[in-house]
Amino acid sequence: MGSTPQARRGDTRQRIQDVALELFGEQGYEKTSLREIAERLEVTKAALYYHFKTKEDILISIFQDLARPLDELLDWGRGQPRTLETKQELVRRYSLALENALPLFRFMQQNQAAMSHLRPGETLKDRMLAMSDLLRDPEAPLTDQVRGLSALFVMHTAQFAMQHLEADPEEKRKAILEVALDLLAQANAREKPGASEAPDAPNIPDTPDAR
Numbered sequence: 001m002g003s004t005p006q007a008r009r010g011d012t013r014q015r016i017q018d019v020a021l022e023l024f025g026e027q028g029y030e031k032t033s034l035r036e037i038a039e040r041l042e043v044t045k046a047a048l049y050y051h052f053k054t055k056e057d058i059l060i061s062i063f064q065d066l067a068r069p070l071d072e073l074l075d076w077g078r079g080q081p082r083t084l085e086t087k088q089e090l091v092r093r094y095s096l097a098l099e100n101a102l103p104l105f106r107f108m109q110q111n112q113a114a115m116s117h118l119r120p121g122e123t124l125k126d127r128m129l130a131m132s133d134l135l136r137d138p139e140a141p142l143t144d145q146v147r148g149l150s151a152l153f154v155m156h157t158a159q160f161a162m163q164h165l166e167a168d169p170e171e172k173r174k175a176i177l178e179v180a181l182d183l184l185a186q187a188n189a190r191e192k193p194g195a196s197e198a199p200d201a202p203n204i205p206d207t208p209d210a211r
């Protein structure tokens with residue numbers, strides 16, 4: 001059966017996002033134009049303009065695709081007890097979201113000057129801060145609070161630090177996750193044994209590829 005018009009539009013949108021991220025990574029956000037994105041896609045600028053009016057609109061759409069499942073995960077986390085089990089589940093699912101979003105985070109690292117005045121950067125920053133609040137116990141000793149925060153940030157920084165290592169991407173992700181979970185365990189070592197476990201997390205949809 002042929003694809004529907006809605007599916008074809010979705011494919012075009014995704015292709016635009018993919019190509020835009022490629023060009024932003026190759027030559028920088030500021031130096032990339034809509035004309036160059038259209039040329040790489042082999043479409044007219046008018047055809048590209050039908051989907052996105054500016055290159056910032058493209059970037060916003062990519063961040064929105066990442067933000068939706070993160071918002072669902074944050075909403076779930078806020079309704080759970082602040083136990084080690086809850087924090088571990090948050091980190092496991094956040095790890096999967098970051099795997100899909102790695103090209104986007106690579107773009108952010110390469111275009112830090114541009115990100116400083118783009119709206120999407122602030123949006124993602126707010127979600128990272130919200131996630132860190134769920135992993136950090138404000139009543140814990142400062143060293144344990146740092147461990148809780150480090151569990152989150154090690155998943156960001158380690159991906160870039162390990163990108164030149166010869167290893168399977170999934171094995172890298174699992175290794176980084178293991179370190180993050182270990183930091184959480186250390187941060188919550190004073191938690192009383194037998195604390196109630198968090199209920200199963202909801203079936204949050206997979207994060208769309210941020211490409």
